[in-house]
Amino acid sequence: MEAQERRELIERRILSDGEASFKTLSQEFGVSEMTVRRDLELLEQSGSVRRIMGGAIAAHGTAVEPGFDARALVSAREKVGISIAAVGHLIPGETVVLDSGSTALAVARTIVGRGLGLTVVTPSILVAAELHNEPNTTVLVTGGTVRPGELSLIGAESVAAFDRYNCDVYIMGVSGVDGKRGLSDYSNEEAAVKRAALRAAERVIVVADASKLGRVHLTNVALPGEIDLLITDGPADHPALVGLRAAGVTVECVPSL
Structure with a gap:
């Protein structure tokens, strides 16, 4: 396969x-990761993709949100460590808004069995199902229209x-974190709820x-000044x-488990 053809296929795959x-x-196209990095560097110069740690994403405004199941598999072990750190900041008896999404679901699973006696308000059917049997926990579901696939x-x-x-x-x-622009998301409707x-x-x-x-x-969700703590x-x-x-913003970096 010629290099130009490979880059076109890589670009199409990411978009x-x-x-x-x-x-x-590297595995899909049978080349080294170094070759992939060089291809992505050229594609980034053209403005179609952006390189990130470990790979690349579609450039601003062009990305299609991956499905929930796919996102749940991305950094699954890392999300456990992030969730443990997040739950460590909760105070027993608090009223907690727990978001929709794969990382929020990981947080819900970490809450189970800890006896925190929380009141949880959530727009996530999956989070509500995870916590509905947790002793001394009240779960309030926001209502609204079910988003297919997400169950938010x-x-x-x-x-x-x-x-x-x-x-x-x-x-x-959240789907995007930037030092200047703050938090952003794929979906206007999800962002409005956030x-x-x-x-x-x-x-x-x-x-x-x-x-x-x-x-x-x-879609913008929040500016940096609206955030108290980021755990990553x-x-x-x-x-x-x-x-x-x-x-x-206070930033807490947790090690991978």
């Missing part, structure tokens, strides 16, 4: 899936639900694995984390 790792592309609740009813609650903390999952949840909470903890760092998606497995010197610290 279709939204992201791909160096290792996956979106729309005006879900947004309005947060106007009724005063919550202690919001544990937010912004409503943010307004309802006294403090905001963002949980994001390293693959989310440096990404900027179409990314390197402390990542430009996105450096930018957040400069904006006054």
